Structures are given as C-alpha cells and as structure tokens.
Amino acid sequence: MRMSHSALALVRGALTGHTGWPRTWDSPLPRDRYKVIVVGAGGHGLATAYYLGRNHGITDVAVLEKGWLGGGNTGRNTTIIRSNYLQDASSAIYEKSRALYEGLSQELNYNVMFSPRGVMMLAQTEHEVRGYLRTARANYLQGVETRFITPEEVQKRVPIIRLDGPRYPVLGALWQPRAGTARHDAVAWGYARACSAMGMHILENCEVTGVRSDAGRVSGVETTRGAIGCERLAIVVAGHSGRLAQMAGFRLPVESVTLQALVSEPVKPCMDVVVMANTVHGYLSQSDKGEMVIGGGADGFNNFTQRGSWHHIEETVRALVETFPMLSRLKMLRQWGGVVDMTGDRSPILSPTPLGGCYINCGWGTGGFKAIPGSGWAMAEMVANEAPGPLAAPFGLERFREGRFIDESVAAGVAH
C-alpha cells in the first residue's frame, strides 16, 4: 500500500507514534525475467525506470543495484542544478531536466527540495568574461534564462565574497536565476518510491556480473542474486560504465576518475546562492541544514577508489578561502569521493550499443545530478521505442567516430 504524503498524513503519524508508515520502496525477491532491466539504482537509472512506466506504460521493470540505492554519485554530489550550457543539444536536455525539477516534488509526492536560489559562475579572467558573454547570448537564443552580471551585483548577491581576491579579481559572473540545488538523496528516494508504487522491482545488493546475449541481442544478466532474463537492458552505472560495457562486449570512450567534495559543520544562513569559481577551481553552496557544501577538482589519474587525493582537497579549500575569506573559521565535517565517467567532449552518452536491445546512459561525468529527470525521460523514450528520440539523438556513441563532438569543456570547465 502506498500512503500519500500530506500534512494530514503527518498529523496521523504523529498521533500514532509514526508506526503506520509503509516502506518507501519494497524489497521483493527477483523474478526470473523482466521486460526491461535497468542496471544501477542511481538517479539516472531510477528516473529511467520511472519514465518508462509513466510515459510509456512499461512497468515490467527491475532496477538492479550492486550496493544501496543512491549510494553512487547520486548520493555523493554537490547537487548543483543549472542549464546554462553552450551547445543547443546540451541546453535542450539540461533545460528539460531543470524544468522537470521545478515540479518534481509534486509529481513524485515527495519533497525533493528543489531550491532555485540562483547559480553564479564567476568570471575571474578576461578569457572567462568573453566565454560567459558568449554563453549568455547562446542561452538567449536557446530560450534559457541567463545573463552576465557586474561585480557590484555579485557582491550584492553574495556579501561574503572578496571581489579583489589575492590572485584573481571577480570581473563579473554568468547568472542563472532559476538554477539552484535539490536534496540529492530525496531525488533518488522519491523516484524509487514512485517506481515501487508502479509495481517495479528495485533489487539492492544485486551486482551485475555478466551480460547474456543470444544472436547479437541481449537476453539477460548474471548477478550476485542469480541470472535474470530480460528483453531490453539499460546500463546506467556512471563510473562503472566501462566495466558493464566490457561485459556486454563493447568499449566506451570514457575514463573513470575520482571527484571529491566536502561539507563543513552547519552554520546559520550566510550565503543564499550557489557560486562556482572555475579559475581558482572550487564551488560552494549552503545546504538547508546549514552546511557549506564544497566541490573541487577531479584526480588527474584514472581510478575507482571513491576517495580521492589529498592535494585536491587542499587546492579546493585554498581556492574557497581565497574567494570567501570568512570560511577559514569553519571546520570540515566530511570529505568523500565519487567515481565519475568522463568523456572527451564533456558531454554524456545516451545511445544504442553494438549489442541489440542494450542501451547505455553514461558520461555525465562531474555534472549529471542536474540532468537526472531529463536524462531519465530521454533514456526511457529510447528504451521504449528502441530508438533515440530528439533529446537523446545528438548524444549517440557514433559521434566519437565521426568527430561530431558536443564540446562543453568550457561550460563544464569546473567539476560540478
């Protein structure tokens, strides 16, 4: 039974000692076979499953997760949501996603705390100023609301910033007013709850160890909980995409590196917007709980460690303290890493694969949290129709062979 979340339900819960709440999602035993298997219960995998049911009526779906739901990058990211990319193909999918975030809490009946408080990308060199002016104009043509703001406006919106910085002065910023953050775990939990309510199976502690095929077409997977058959397979495993591709018999132009983040102890509100400083390399927001959420760079070497190296923490903290000198008074509470899947053009892959019936969604790298609803929407469309729709079409694997890159190395210049 699914109990709708409402103020009334909370009151009822309070009066009954909160003993009546059903599980947020069920944990059933695996069936022998599903129409669609989604590998990876991160945000992208769960959103794929959700929109398969919601938009295409396909509910014979299992989402397989090797660890716990949302324990990959979805639970490790700094939750920045924006859509001010440069290329049309990117703006289309990121803006679709941002727009879906606007109503996601109501859609899922689960408060994901989307907080469109505004995202500011600082321009700290002449080069960056030119780059962001160009992006602002591109965004105007794409219908994405952004503008370039002056240092004075930066200071007004972020009183704690040091404009004249010891190394790089702030020369302005690219400002997207309806960009912001959301509560990352809630996004995964909300989608999972909705999938479970549609009768889909979410199978945790179920690692895919092999992909079975029959005459060039996928027929199922092997897992740590036994073999499971399927008609179609969606691989949505972020940093582990290369390994899954290997099981399915193809190679990917993706590298896995560790990206780090850290949070401080919680303090009363001191910064109301999200600030990204690409030149000194750090970005900062304050969670609703009061923690300063800090993201930094990715390791320069490939690895799967989920921890990251020392020098990036040091570099990131130095950059942040330089930009917001008040922060040196804070203690950091936690630091962690996530394995991100980087493509050469810093754009994602949403594509059919050489194996029939097998589709892949990866390459979101350092910036895919913002894309969860849009990516799930596009991926579900591709899996349901066995062909990419308009949102996914530009992001096919063939672009790397054809040299038709969707170059976002500027828009994604900082790891976010």
Added chain:
Amino acid sequence: MRVDGRGLIDRGRPVRFRFDGRDVTGYAGDTVASALVADGERLVGRSFKYHRPRGILTVGPEEPNALLEVLEPGGQVTPNTRATVQEVFDGLEVRSQNRWPSLRHDLMAVNDRFAAFLGAGFYYKTFMWPRRFWEGLYEPLIRRAAGLGRLSGKHDEAPYERAFAHADLLVIGAGPAGLMAALAAGRAGADVILAEADSRPGGRLLAEDEAVDGLPGPDWVAGVMAELRAMPNVRVMLRTTITGAYDGGQWGALERVGLHRAPAPDLPRECFWRITAPRAILAAGALERPVAFPDNDRPGVMLASAVRGYLHRFGAVAGRKVAVFGAHDDAHRTARDLVAAGVTVTAVIDPREDAPEGDGYRTRAGAVVIGTRGRLGLTGVRVREGSSEFWVEADVLAVAGGWNPSVHLTCHMGARPVWDADAVAFLPPGPDAPGAVPGLEAAASAWDGRAVVRVLAADPLEMKRTVAAALSVMRHGMALPRVWQI
C-alpha cells in the same frame, strides 16, 4: 565545584574569561568546559532541531553538546568551538549558540513540543503545497532554523600556516600506548613524530587515578616525556590532530598554534601539516559510549569517563549529588573515585544482578534508569528495580556504556571496522582487508585489554612487544611495563 588537592591545573594562576557576557574564573590548565563545570554551570547549549537544553557530556574532542562561539575583539567569530578543547586564557570571550533570545529562554524550544510532528525526515513528506510556498516561505524558515553557530560575515585576515614534516614512524596519540611506542622507536633510533590532539600528553592517565610503576600516572608520563624530549630523533607535536590518512604514506594534521592564547597579528591560529611517514601506529585510545534511555540528554547527564576526567585532571565536579548508571565496572570506579574525593554518590544503578556492593555508596543491582527530570539541569533520576520504580536524587548522572576504540583513521581508505562480539565493539580492520591504510597499525589503549588488535611487526623497532606491553599495562592495573629495558 572544585575539589581541594586534585587536578593538574595551576591554582596559582587564575584566568578570567567570559561566557555569555558573564565573568568566569578558571585556572591555567583549564578548558572552558572544566572551568564551567567547576563554576557550577550546567546549561551550555541547545540541541540542533528541538532546541532541547544541553550540558557538557564529555571531557574531550568528542563533545557533541558544548559547542560555543569564540568572539574576538575585531568582531571575528569562530562558531562550533568545543568547550572541552578550547583552553582558557585571560580575555577569552565565548558565547552559547542556536538560541534566541537567551540560552535559558529559547523561543525555538517550541519545536520540542511539536517533536511528534517533526520526526526524522518529516520534511520529505510535507511543505509541498501550495507549490510556490516552498521557495517563499518554507525553505527560508527551515534555513533560518537550521545551523548551529554563526559566522561573522567578515573576511578573516588572521594568519594561518602550512608546513611539511617527515618521519620513519608517526605515532598518533600520546596516551600510555603511544608514549611507549614512541619511546621504543625513539630508542631504536627511528625518526619519530608523536602527535597528540590534547594540550598535554598522557591520554587517559591524566583522567584516572592510576599508578604506573609506583608513580602517579601524570608523573610517570612526565618521566617518559622527559626522555622523549631529550631525543633529537623524536618530535612531539601537541595540540595536533591527525585528520586523515592519504595515499603514499601521507597524513593530514591540524595544529592549534594560537587558539589557546589571545590573538596577535603575527601568531598563526592554526598550522596545517602534511606529514609523510611510511609507518604509523594508531594509539588514539577509545571513547566511552553513552547509554540510551528517555531524556538522557538533560544537562547534568555526563559520561562517567568525563566525570572522572574533570575530577582527576581539573579538580572539578559538576554537582553535589552524583548518581552513576552502567553495566560496566567503570561505573563503580567512578563512584569510588567520587567518594574518595568527598562527593556524595546517591546510587550506582547497575543492571547486572550480581553487581558489586559499593563501599561508601549504594549499589542498585538489577536496576535501570528509565527517565530523568530537571529541564535546565538534572534534579533526579527515575529508576526501575524489579517491580518498583522510584526517584533517586542527583544533579549529575554519570553514564558508563562501555568503550568504542577510535578506529576512524584505519577506515580512511575504504576498509570497514569489524564487529567483535566479545569486545562488544567495532575493531580496526586487519592489515589485509580491502582498503586498509598501508603501514598503519592499530593499538588501542585504555578501554580494554582485548584492544591488542594488532601490533606493529617492525622487528628492528621491537614495536610489537612495546605496544603489546603498553596495552597489557592498562589491562592489569598499570603495572610498569619495563619494555624499554629489554
């Protein structure tokens, strides 16, 4: 309340500081917490969400409640400073946080009345209607309510340092196990860094009434320290917390250089060290566990280890009538120490049916604490013994829930601690566990002899025997480990 003749504070050097605008006098060697305990101040903070009154719980860096803002003359603020770590100095000014308008009368405490509605995760289930209220009303309200301390809003112009150090062996923690490890390695000629987060070496020996080799614990520590200080190959770093284990034998360390003194323009507040050492011994001891029962967070409920620590290290007790609760011999040790110091122990509540009889205090065997009273400060403890329930008078309740070894650093590269049912604790992962920190050997100390988890197998340094001996010392009532004579 101070207890005459106890403690390692310098009673010849009074120190004046301010807490919430009020003058408090402590002594050199006090922390803010110990001075407040001696001053009879029990209410020091408010909880994060329900704004429940909170008092000092611990005597060390693990303190969850007594978090204060340190105010500086220029208007700079350092939030969330642990009163149990901050040393007092003349002119220090600290302030309680997360309350309005005052610590005693905090209007946000209404949250506690509505606790049933504000349970864990309630916000995922509500604040969704009408849709635009989230941005305009709910989220701003949530944000304002959350957070503990406050930042100043001013740029921090104070100096900080960063520095590098190298050693053959890093010893983490200067309790008995760490001191022994450093001594043995130092004598063997190794380059050693001994890092200790506290301002004084000695670990639990400062907080207990224990003799080592016929010497009071602190005197034994002083002797070992004198020898270590005389060795050119041993570097002792006090007020230095090892914060992380990283690849390539690197360790992060944060030294509180100037935080225990009045700020000065050329005095760095802190120094961030990068220590490179291929081997390390974790001798960070253990932390006592609290006990779960209703209203166990009232000001006046303290860890038994903290009650002993305030008594022995700072000559301070937090109340005049102390009750003790725990199914652990440390509960009785606490009662004995208090009685010896002339403090009234109203009861030791010990769930074990065969709990030892008290000498100078009454044991309630087979009994448990089921509640407390006294909102701004404990006044009594509700006890259930068999079929009867009654109140025991107490302004302090010392709780002894057993010990957790400080295994954190052993898990910094992904390895997981291992549950040990005999020890009733999580122990460090083995050296071959996936994600174990290379070169790090764990040696816990005071909590229990079973903490001889693994000791360094670096034969040339004879570390194995040293650390094992140091551990067995604690196990067997501190007989002198003469390992360095081997």
